[in-house]
Amino acid sequence: GENVEQHPSTLSVQEGDSAVIKCTYSDSASNYFPWYKQELGKGPQLIIDIRSNVGEKKDQRIAVTLNKTAKHFSLHITETQPEDSAVYFCAVNSGGSNYKLTFGKGTLLTVNP
Amino acid sequence: DADVTQTPRNRITKTGKRIMLECSQTKGHDRMYWYRQDPGLGLRLIYYSFDVKDINKGEISDGYSVSRQAQAKFSLSLESAIPNQTALYFCATSVGRTGSYGYTFGSGTRLTVV
Numbered sequence: 001g002e003n004v005e006q007h008p009s010t011l012s013v014q015e016g017d018s019a020v021i022k023c024t025y026s027d028s029a030s031n032y033f034p035w036y037k038q039e040l041g042k043g044p045q046l047i048i049d050i051r052s053n054v055g056e057k058k059d060q061r062i063a064v065t066l067n068k069t070a071k072h073f074s075l076h077i078t079e080t081q082p083e084d085s086a087v088y089f090c091a092v093n094s095g096g097s098n099y100k101l102t103f104g105k106g107t108l109l110t111v112n113p
Numbered sequence: 114d115a116d117v118t119q120t121p122r123n124r125i126t127k128t129g130k131r132i133m134l135e136c137s138q139t140k141g142h143d144r145m146y147w148y149r150q151d152p153g154l155g156l157r158l159i160y161y162s163f164d165v166k167d168i169n170k171g172e173i174s175d176g177y178s179v180s181r182q183a184q185a186k187f188s189l190s191l192e193s194a195i196p197n198q199t200a201l202y203f204c205a206t207s208v209g210r211t212g213s214y215g216y217t218f219g220s221g222t223r224l225t226v227v
Contacts, residue, residue: 001172006155009153034215034216036216036218041220042220042221043117043203043205043218043219043220043221044156044203044216044218045218046215046216046217049215089155089156100146100158100161100171101158101216102158103148103155103156103157104155105153105154105155106155106156
């Protein structure tokens with residue numbers, strides 16, 4: 001089955017700095033790569049996603065980059081704010097018609113004021 | 114009202130008891146999923162259903178069963194709860210059409226087995 005590795009497991013940054021979280025995957029047929037943000041006491045929420053025909057996607061302060069050859073993708077958050085503090089999960093779909101997602105183990109991001 | 118509603122939000126149960134976690138959705142999505150979250154282990158798939166007549170095991174289905182009562186309802190049962198099933202459980206839905214893979218999660222059920 002799909003194997004998704006996520007690093008780092010914890011990340012602490014100063015407000016205004018950038019944060020980068022990386023994931024690697026094993027299934028070369030995977031073609032959908034979402035990122036989820038989980039705030040305390042809530043379910044994960046989709047914040048950005050990218051498909052395999054695109055190398056980079058940006059939405060305001062958040063961007064995702066994908067390197068299909070190397071089988072890794074990254075979440076970039078610029079100008080971090082305290083409200084960015086949360087657990088972030090990457091995920092990968094299985095190729096073909098079975099579109100269930102496999103998640104990374106999560107990264108706890110803390111943005112210090 | 115939330116798009117994906119899970120009940121109960123919190124539950125404490127005793128070892129050996131049967132317990133059911135319920136999930137209902139108003140998004141009209143075909144696909145529903147049950148995930149379990151443990152600290153340091155992320156989200157692991159228990160069961161998933163692509164429509165009412167389609168039920169599939171995930172990576173950690175042992176000790177669990179599910180029922181898809183309707184397109185909008187997907188229940189997870191622990192037939193005989195054990196302490197290592199203490200975890201945060203999430204239900205999720207997705208549209209199912211090609212190109213629409215994003216999940217919508219419920220707020221979770223925190224289950225403690227004592």
